[in-house]
Amino acid sequence: MxxxxxxxxxxxxxxxxxxxxxxxxxxxxxxxxxxxxxxxxxxxSFGTTANTYNTPTTQNGAVNANNTIAVIKQEPIVVTATGYAALTTNKRLSKSQARIMTLRSSMLDAYRNLSERVYGLKIDGSSSLSNMVIQNDELRTYVDAYLVGAKVVSQREHEDGTFETVVEMALQENFRQCVTSSQGINTDPNCQVNPGYQAINVESSRPTTNFYSID
Structure with missing residues (x-):
């Protein structure tokens, strides 16, 4: 070669x-x-072997970091309320009619108490004076609410003829956020529930679920 x-x-x-x-x-x-x-x-540099991984980047060259949000599962809030009603003494009603009317009255009273616990109540008051002496002092409280998902848990009749009704309602998932919101439940659109009915021939455009006065 x-x-x-x-x-x-x-x-x-x-x-x-x-x-x-x-x-x-x-x-x-x-x-x-x-x-x-x-x-x-x-x-x-010291003769050791290390594994390297490519970091995902965007088109602008910035690092695309994954944001991890910890989700804490919270138990649902179940609100209960109790309503009572005394047996009516209307002589024009039969005994069965009186019991049914009393039973429905206790159910409506339970729904009213449930609305007070969830949404609160509004109190209006007025006083009149004559010669620095109060002549009339009147307080009015009413509840204006639309309940969704409320149900009757139990109904029973006591020995004295009064009826007791227990109702409950599971609050929505965003109820905590609505309570702590700076806008409040009444002004935040995400916390309002539009009723599925339309009031016809009523004096007020806002339907009132219950109204009573205290003299």
Whole structure:
């Protein structure tokens, strides 16, 4: 074998060795190239091997970090209320009619108490004076609410003829947010429930579920 082919083989072997050595090296810019492919293994300065992972980036080059939100499962709020009604003494009603009317009255009273616990009540008062002496002092309280999902739990009759009704309602998931909202339940549109009925021929456009006066 002559000298020229031997030199050519030595040169080719040196090129192959250099290429194999560059496979375990990364480019100076940290990018994946054909000379320095990203195979996940880089050689540290102390001879230790570490695994590197590509960080997802957006088109603008910013790091796309995943935001993790901890969701705490909360138990539903179940509000209960009790209503009472005395047996009516109307002589024009039979005994069965009186019992049914009393039973319905206790149910309406329970719904009123439930509305007071959930939405609160409004109190209006007026006083009249004559010669610095109060002549008339009147307080009026009323509840204006639309209950969704309320149900009767139990109804029973006591020995004295009065009826007792227990109702309950599971509050919506956003009730806590509505209570702590700066806008409040009455002004926040996300906390309002539009009634599925339309009032016809009424004096007030806002239907009142219950009204009573205290003299």
């Amino acid at each position: 002559t000298l020229s082919p031997r030199i050519l083989l030595i040169a080719m072997g040196a090129i192959l060795l250099a290429g194999c050595q560059n496979l375990n090296q990364q480019g100076s810019t940290g990018e994946c190239t054909s000379v320095a492919p990203c195979n996940g293994n880089t050689v540290g």
